[in-house]
Amino acid sequence: MSETIYDVPAAWAKKAHLNDAKYKKMYAASIKDPDKFWGEQGKRIDWFKPYTKVRNASYKPGKVSIKWYEDGTTNVAYNCVDRHLATRAKQTAIIWEGDDPSESKKITYGQLYTEVCKFANVLKANGVKKGDRVTIYMPMIPEAAYAMLACARIGAVHSIVFGGFSPDSLSGRIEGATSDVVITADEGLRGGRKVPLKVNVDAAAEKVPVKTVIVVKRTGGDVAMKEGRDVWYHEEAAKVSGHCPPAEMKAEDPLFILYTSGSTGKPKGVLHTTGGYLVYAAITHQYVFDYHDGDIYWCTADVGWVTGHSYIVYGPLANGATTLMFEGIPTYPSISRFWDVVDKHKVNTFYTAPTAIRSLMGAGEEPVKRTKRKSLRLLGSVGEPINPEAWEWYHRVVGDRRCPIVDTWWQTETGGILITPLPGATKLKPGSATRPFFGVKPEIVDAEGKVLEGATEGNLVLAESWPGQMRTVYGDHKRFEETYFATYPNKYFTGDGCRRDADGYYWITGRVDDVINVSGHRMGTAEVESALVAHPKVSEAAVVGYPHDIKGQGIYAYVTLMSGEMPSEALRKELVGHVRKEIGPIASPDLIQFSPGLPKTRSGKIMRRILRKIAEDEFGALGDTSTLADPAVVEDLIANRQNKR
């Protein structure tokens, strides 16, 4: 592991919000007296009725309850839009860069106000009320942000489903959120290709009841509109006013649900609420990205993931920032696209995923070096561990050694960034997410839950609540408690392994549960397995991750066929296609190994440890195999392994 240390650049030390001493002082204060710290920080947003209580959180087994600012009332859209109008009506709120470089536009805060109010009125006119769940299945167009803010404005709860998910995944999420309104577009556009969003919604709506589908026109592609169910957004918007009063929301009223994969069962509906979430998104956006008025800020995520929620829409807009929304992909129309966009819009802060860096690295320096990137001041990384090699390349080639990199560790569940460097304050070590943000108390525990001190390695837990924390699994509080608070009582268990070095820096080592991280996207191995066994020719399947040069982890599936079925190249392709159809392209297995049997204990439990080792091509170190029911199975697995190096 690399231990090169990058000092805070002198130019940064001068104008950054923080330096090391300030960080240490504020951090100590935030841990010593969280009520005081967060009581003050809560004021960074506007409240209709101020709160008198700050924190009310308990991780007690059976009684987990998390509340922040509970007696205050506010509105997220009001904070992200209206309150900026007095000073920023003419400032750009959103820069939209289309898939095709000839298409881009700027939306001012004044325009954003009108667009959000109109969208809110369209929702109301279509029967959406406070507390209703609205599913959003959209491409990366400004209307996605308008729709989110419109929900927030009237107190509806949005549930965004990433546009890359299949109709089956979409219908499961519509059903899970009991949402009878879906907002979509005719088609999406990515890398010059059309994504059939409306067609997918139609297919999903065959499986679950959907009352209303609001369709935004993006490509003008020919789509079928179902009478009595589907309406065109532009036709509805033409009928409504550009003003809509923001609903007065309690701090703990739900803001959104976002489905995410876990180690078992179906994806969970992570529920975030209003006040604490917004305070946390805003404070982290300010300090982590050292945001100053006038900065042009670009996060390349999709609004279908939490990164898009907190760091394209809510955090930046709460701070009155200019946020860039990109419809396309890093390689279209050329492999210089990211850097062309940086130059075109004079981007100062650029936040992306390691997988993108690794794939661009493969094309060499020239596509980067042919662009200027003079406006860049800060680079960010999120979603998975960044290997020191990719970090160094990002720093040297993209940032010209001038821009610090913030390697931000967090999760859908955490609402915002928890472990991260703070530019101006933190010396950097490539591959380390470094130190905790204010109010965050990480601990490393062993398998029994014993807290380990000093330089050590184990499982990462969080001992204190923070305002952006998820509040429950939508509709299943018991699952919330069991997933996050049962492994280590009185602590939030992250599911990540972690090392802490002698300087107190944290190094995330990856998931310790049956979740894999493919290109920064979280995938439950159980979900891929159940998609595979749903295929009529498959009798059994076990899925594990393996190291993949670009994706971080790839999906390795062991498949046992029904008796009488023969393995073939055609069947392999059919199974990959089947998983894509069931879940979406992000779940496509990279490698499939047909195996006559899986390694099981005598009680029938699959020994995943062995499958992982074989997938990693590390079969020399299988460990204890004495409990295997049939050791011959392992020999066959090794002989036919798919990841020979």
Ligand code: WT7
């Ligand atoms: C999991 C959460 C956070 C938004 C995007 C992913 C991994 C995330 C890092 C990082 C090492 C990271 C963890 C975490 N992860 N950021 N900087 N370094 N690992 O959100 O889909 O909820 O996934 O992503 O394993 O638990 P998510």
